[in-house]
Each structure stands twice: as C-alpha cells, then as structure tokens.
Amino acid sequence: MTDGSKGLNYQEEGRRVLTAFYGALNSLRLYPLENDAVQQALDELHALVTRILTIEGDVEIRIVGDFFFLNETRLRLDLSNFATFGSFSRALQDHGIGAVEIRAGVQRSEWAPFVSILLRKPHAEDPFEAFMDRLAAAPVQHIELRPEKDVQEPEKDEEALLAAKRTYAQSVQVAKEVLGDVRLGKAVNVRKVKRSVQGIVDQVLSNESSMITMTTLRDFDEYTFTHCVNVCIFSVVMGQRLGLDKHQLYELGLGALFHDIGKQLVSRDIINKPGGLTDDEWVELKEHTTEGLLQLFRLHGFVDVPYRQMLMAYEHHMKIDLTGYPQNTRPRELSLFSRVVAVADAFDAATSVRSYQYNPWPPDAVLREMRDNPKRGFDPLLVKALITATGVYPIGTLVILDSHEMAVVSDVNKDPNLLHRPRVKIISDPLGVPLVEPITLDLARDDPATGRPARTIIKTTDPQKYGIQVSDYLT
Numbered sequence: 202m203t204d205g206s207k208g209l210n211y212q213e214e215g216r217r218v219l220t221a222f223y224g225a226l227n228s229l230r231l232y233p234l235e236n237d238a239v240q241q242a243l244d245e246l247h248a249l250v251t252r253i254l255t256i257e258g259d260v261e262i263r264i265v266g267d268f269f270f271l272n273e274t275r276l277r278l279d280l281s282n283f284a285t286f287g288s289f290s291r292a293l294q295d296h297g298i299g300a301v302e303i304r305a306g307v308q309r310s311e312w313a314p315f316v317s318i319l320l321r322k323p324h325a326e327d328p329f330e331a332f333m334d335r336l337a338a339a340p341v342q343h344i345e346l347r348p349e350k351d352v353q354e355p356e357k358d359e360e361a362l363l364a365a366k367r368t369y370a371q372s373v374q375v376a377k378e379v380l381g382d383v384r385l386g387k388a389v390n391v392r393k394v395k396r397s398v399q400g401i402v403d404q405v406l407s408n409e410s411s412m413i414t415m416t417t418l419r420d421f422d423e424y425t426f427t428h429c430v431n432v433c434i435f436s437v438v439m440g441q442r443l444g445l446d447k448h449q450l451y452e453l454g455l456g457a458l459f460h461d462i463g464k465q466l467v468s469r470d471i472i473n474k475p476g477g478l479t480d481d482e483w484v485e486l487k488e489h490t491t492e493g494l495l496q497l498f499r500l501h502g503f504v505d506v507p508y509r510q511m512l513m514a515y516e517h518h519m520k521i522d523l524t525g526y527p528q529n530t531r532p533r534e535l536s537l538f539s540r541v542v543a544v545a546d547a548f549d550a551a552t553s554v555r556s557y558q559y560n561p562w563p564p565d566a567v568l569r570e571m572r573d574n575p576k577r578g579f580d581p582l583l584v585k586a587l588i589t590a591t592g593v594y595p596i597g598t599l600v601i602l603d604s605h606e607m608a609v610v611s612d613v614n615k616d617p618n619l620l621h622r623p624r625v626k627i628i629s630d631p632l633g634v635p636l637v638e639p640i641t642l643d644l645a646r647d648d649p650a651t652g653r654p655a656r657t658i659i660k661t662t663d664p665q666k667y668g669i670q671v672s673d674y675l676t
C-alpha cells in the first residue's frame with residue numbers, strides 16, 4: 202500500500218470522498234437540486250476531490266470485487282462505513298460502472314449533472330452505454346468512466362485463485378509439520394509459521410474472496426490442519442472488518458493458527474473418535490485449552506512471550522458469559538482476539554465434515570444460530586462482522602433456487618442490504634440434471650425484463666446428500 206505518499210492520507214481521504222459521494226447521492230435522491238442539503242453535499246464533494254487533485258493530479262475511484270480503490274490504494278472499510286459504501290458501489294454497478302476518474306480542472310457545476318444521471322434508472326439492456334450517452338449530453342468534461350467489465354474480475358480470475366491456493370496449501374503443510382513436531386515434543390520452527398501467517402494476511406488483504414473460497418476445500422483426512430488454517434483466514438477476515446492494522450492482523454492470525462495447539466497433547470483416539478465422548482474423554486479434550494497456553498509459553502522462537510496467542514488458546518471455548526471451559530472462579534472479560542477466534546473456530550468446525558460429525562449444518566443456519574442464540578456464547582457484533590464478509594449464504598453453500606435449479610454460492614454480495622443475494626454457479630437444471638458447464642449468475646441483479654430478481658434462493662441443502670464436492674465448482 203502506498204499510504205501517506207506525498208503527505209496524503211489515502212485511507213482517510215478516500216473514505217471521506219466515498220462518504221461525500223454517498224451524501225450527495227442520498228440528498229439529491231430526497232430533495233430538489235436547490236435544497237441546501239444537496240448544495241452542501243455537492244460543495245463538500247467538490248472541495249474534497251479538488252484537494253486530492255492538487256496533490257495527485259488525478260483521482261480515480263475503482264471498484265474491484267468487494268473493494269474500493271482510491272488511485273492505487275485499497276480502502277479499508279470498517280463496520281461503521283460498510284453500509285454507506287455498499288450503497289454507493291451499488292449505484293455505480295447498477296449502471297455498469299467500474300471506475301470513476303476525475304481529472305484536474307473539474308468544476309463545481311459538473312457534479313450535479315453527474316450525480317443526477319447516477320440516480321436515474323439504469324438502462325435495462327446496456328446500462329453503461331446508456332449512461333455514457335446521457336453523460337455526453339450533459340455539461341460534464343472532467344469526469345470519465347470505465348465499464349465494470351474492464352476493471353472487474355481480477356480478484357476471482359485464475360491467477361488470483363492460484364495465488365490463494367498456493368498460500369493455502371503451503372499453510373496447511375506448515376501447520377501439519379509444526380503440529381506434528383509439537384506432538385512429538387520436537388523443536389518447532391516458529392519462524393516458518395510466522396511466514397505462513399504473513400502470507401495468509403497478505404492474501405486476505407489483496408484477494409479476500411479467493412482466500413475464503415479456499416476454506417471450502419475441506420479434506421476429511423487433513424481436518425486438523427485445514428481447520429487451523431481456516432480459523433486463521435476467518436479471523437483475519439473479521440479482524441480486517443474491525444479495522445485492525447496489518448501488524449495486529451498478523452498477531453491475530455498467528456494465535457488463530459495456534460488456537461488448538463493443545464490438542465496435540467490429547468490422545469488421537471479422542472480427537473478422531475466417531476460418535477460421542479465419555480465423561481472422562483471430555484475432561485481430557487477440554488484440557489487442550491490449558492495445554493495450549495502452556496505449549497505456547499514453552500515454544501521458542503517468539504521474540505516476546507506470546508501473551509495474546511496464549512490467551513486465545515486458553516479462552517477460545519470460554520464463551521462471553523464464561524459458561525464454557527476452562528471454568529473461572531473470578532469474573533473476567535475475554536480478549537478481543539479470543540472472541541474473534543472463538544467465532545471463526547465455531548463457524549469452521551460447525552460447517553466441516555469431521556469424523557464425529559457426519560451432518561454439518563448448512564453455513565447459513567450456523568451463522569444464524571451463532572448470532573441469535575445467546576447460549577452459544579459468541580460476541581454478536583463479531584458474528585455480524587463475519588456475516589458481512591461471508592454473506593448470509595457463505596461461499597460454498599449449496600442452494601436450491603426458486604427455479605428448482607441447484608447452485609453453489611461462489612461470491613458474496615458487497616452491499617450489506619443484499620447479503621442474501623450472492624453470486625452463484627448454477628450446477629443443475631430444474632430436473633436435477635447436472636449442467637455440463639456451470640452458469641454464473643448474480644442473484645443481486647434484477648432481470649431487466651421484469652425488474653425483479655431473476656432467481657431467488659428458496660433453501661440450502663446438504664452437498665453430501667447429492668454426493669457433491671462444492672469446492673470442485675469453485676477452485
């Protein structure tokens with residue numbers, strides 16, 4: 202990232218520009234042009250953009266996948282501004298716009314016509330062409346647009362998936378080696394783990410949805426290791442929504458990867474036991490939290506004592522009301538990192554096929570339960586942070602559409618109001634016959650002919666029931 206070059210705080214300025222755009226759109230949607238609120242919003246937008254122009258020469262706002270870029274810097278969005286930006290990106294994308302470029306010399310008078318055209322109903326057939334025609338007829342000389350198709354997709358294209366896969370596979374391998382060493386009581390190469398976590402953080406920051414897609418690569422035999430890596434990915438994804446900086450994300454990811462390190466000292470028979478555990482076996486399994494804390498304390502290779510990570514190992518089953526384990530005699534508040542990893546851990550565990558859980562819940566039901574049932578003991582705000590990242594139907598969910606076609610969710614919708622309308626790959630026709638080539642469909646796009654959603658999800662279903670490996674369609 203190029204934060205701070207030439208004294209410009211991109212994150213700050215970028216968010217302000219987006220907020221101003223949203224303000225102008227919203228006020229002009231509600232009031233006539235001459236209204237004070239509208240004029241103020243346009244003044245604000247013009248002032249902000251002009252200031253950046255004097256430093257930068259030009260300003261480009263681009264939407265790539267789930268992200269906004271101001272020139273070359275990706276803007277970090279947090280929970281408080283997520284909704285605002287979601288509806289701004291929606292407004293652009295409805296017109297097929299992928300990037301707005303503003304050149305030096307832009308006049309205050311150019312904003313009103315531009316924003317007004319954005320507010321007009323998008324043309325059903327070719328929204329971008331129609332927008333350009335309308336813009337050409339307006340007194341706007343310094344605002345240029347690029348179509349969505351020119352700037353979209355790099356996130357999910359082959360290369361991005363490949364990069365994500367490489368990072369994922371390497372991390373699973375490292376987790377396997379390191380946890381194996383812990384089990385054997387051998388010295389652990391902590392540096393290797395750190396590098397691996399850095400790789401995950403970098404990939405999540407640049408390539409989030411591909412990285413989330415990797416968590417659907419669930420390999421029964423490798424569960425212990427893929428679980429650690431998945432928990433690391435989901436934790437970093439959530440941490441990013443919470444506005445953590447890169448170093449904090451890395452600390453969080455490290456603890457997430459190590460959260461179950463104590464399980465290496467629990468007998469394999471218990472870890473792999475199909476069916477329920479006896480009381481004694483439960484007691485032993487629960488020890489993995491305390492054991493984890495001790496193991497991390499003993500690990501060499503940390504410059505400082507890894508207190509945060511020790512807490513995460515110790516507290517991740519404690520629940521926010523402390524009804525979990527280990528039991529507490531005194532009141533305490535779980536650390537933020539522990540609460541994050543608890544949510545990531547539970548989500549991954551509940552949606553995975555493991556030896557002792559043959560029927561995982563559908564991911565949407567897991568998220569709902571975690572959010573709505575206080576007895577589960579998760580921080581509801583953090584569950585919401587996860588939902589904004591994964592959507593109501595997380596990537597990899599198998600769904601039935603109202604057309605009776607079957608589809609796999611392939612990408613989340615970035616607009617928080619449309620989290621229930623993801624992008625999907627249709628894999629079978631209404632009669633259940635598999636399609637030779639899956640068809641990608643964005644459920645958030647209305648059918649131009651009817652103005653209504655082309656398809657909606659009526660329910661989720663179990664891939665195992667149909668012998669489907671969802672990751673085959675995604676990775």
Ligand SMILES: [Fe+2]
Pocket residue numbers: 460461489517518
């Ligand atoms: Fe655990």
Ligand SMILES: [Fe+2]
Pocket residue numbers: 428460461546550
């Ligand atoms: Fe776990």
